[in-house]
Amino acid sequence: MTSMEFSEELRDACQEIANIAVGLAGDKIARSFDTFVQLPIPQVHLIEAADVQMVLAATVAEDTVTAVTQAFFGSGISGEALLLFSDASMADLSALMGYQAQENQQAELVLEMASLLNGSCIQGFCSQLDIAVLLKHPTICGQAVAIADIFGEQGFPWSQTLAIELNYVFEGYDVCCDLVLLFHEESLTTLFDTIQLLIGD
Numbered sequence: 239m240t241s242m243e244f245s246e247e248l249r250d251a252c253q254e255i256a257n258i259a260v261g262l263a264g265d266k267i268a269r270s271f272d273t274f275v276q277l278p279i280p281q282v283h284l285i286e287a288a289d290v291q292m293v294l295a296a297t298v299a300e301d302t303v304t305a306v307t308q309a310f311f312g313s314g315i316s317g318e319a320l321l322l323f324s325d326a327s328m329a330d331l332s333a334l335m336g337y338q339a340q341e342n343q344q345a346e347l348v349l350e351m352a353s354l355l356n357g358s359c360i361q362g363f364c365s366q367l368d369i370a371v372l373l374k375h376p377t378i379c380g381q382a383v384a385i386a387d388i389f390g391e392q393g394f395p396w397s398q399t400l401a402i403e404l405n406y407v408f409e410g411y412d413v414c415c416d417l418v419l420l421f422h423e424e425s426l427t428t429l430f431d432t433i434q435l436l437i438g439d
């Protein structure tokens with residue numbers, strides 16, 4: 239899979255599918271926590287694995303974040319959902335979710351939000367492609383860490399990924415979280431072929 243095969247038409251289709259998924263996730267979060275969610279415009283990129291860290295750094299304005307990762311897989315596709323929270327927004331995240339702010343509750347809060355937001359986005363995206371998808375449990379891969387430290391020295395087992403960036407803002411709360419869907423390289427042919435069938439090309 240090369241970047242030359244990722245046409246503008248395919249990128250636009252990915253963005254539109256992601257846009258619908260964003261709306262579904264935003265509606266679920268709004269109803270769950272009785273708040274208005276400013277829906278992001280999805281940013282879609284086919285990038286080299288070596289550039290993932292740079293993309294994440296450009297996505298997040300804060301110096302340190304709490305990061306949650308959640309693997310997903312289905313019929314011929316697999317990937318990771320990476321949800322990033324600003325550490326400065328944890329008190330407001332507690333208020334948004336109806337909890338009293340407690341320092342030892344931070345992990346529970348971010349995992350609960352990740353389950354809702356990641357699951358809604360991934361299911362919303364894949365359901366439009368008639369792909370049944372399973373999600374593993376979310377796990378925290380860093381608290382109060384710099385973007386550069388999230389993945390450490392482990393690197394990535396693939397050379398390219400399709401990255402879909404989503405930035406959620408919750409009205410009335412100083413809460414901003416960034417969701418990045420990373421589709422594994424071995425998934426891209428199946429994913430792109432399925433989208434091409436959907437758009438009738």
